[in-house]
Amino acid sequence: MDIKRREVLKAGSGAGVLALAAAAGLVKPGEASAQEWNKAAFGTKSFADTVKALGGGGSTESRDIQITAPDIAENGAVVPISIESRLAKTQAIAIMIEKNPNTLSANFEIPDGTDPFVTTRVKMGETSNVYALVKADGRYFHAVKEIKVTVGGCGG
């Protein structure tokens, strides 16, 4: 125990300590974030780069993905978006907004037994294409919808 503690202390401060502490089993799993946050994917600035950062080689447009969202969002700070996939073995659903400072808004992992459907609310800086990227049976598919924004939601 003491040796582990030394190693943790030596390693420095901040996130590094947390990660080490988790690795050493000092922090209960589930207490600290058990899952990683895909920093690379959330830093991308285009649809194609985001697909790559999420592990896809490319994506095919599909009619089996339904994006339900307003055509015109009066308030870009709160834009409701629902995505439903009819693709068999849907494993994940990601929401991307092409013209936001970073493209990826959210990535939901859908285990067996959970409907391939999710609703959330996102911020949009300006009128943009919104992509729904679905990972199904290891492959990537997408649908796209343009949402017009009257007042942007990223500024002050």
Next chain:
Amino acid sequence: MADPMRIRANMAGDKVEVRVLMSHEMETGQRKDAKGDIVPAHFIQNVTVTHAGKTVLSAQWGPAISKNPFMHFRFKGGKPGEKVTISWVDNKGDKRTDEATISGG
């Protein structure tokens, strides 16, 4: 510590319909305050929903999720009276866990 989540979990046919409203600033890191200084990013990064020891939804979020995030989804295998547990962790390491009891349809 952030305010509790508001969670509604109720049966819809053979599925559990979950709606959750979290209390969080979801600061983007793009905004400037009155003095012109950037307001540092502060947003939820990871969300995990569990039922009966099994993860029924997990999500990674960026700062583009709206302030006071809302999420709605459905899963199979739950029964009235059982618990649904939701946890989040943000980019500063703040976290919160709340649970709700599944109600009849």
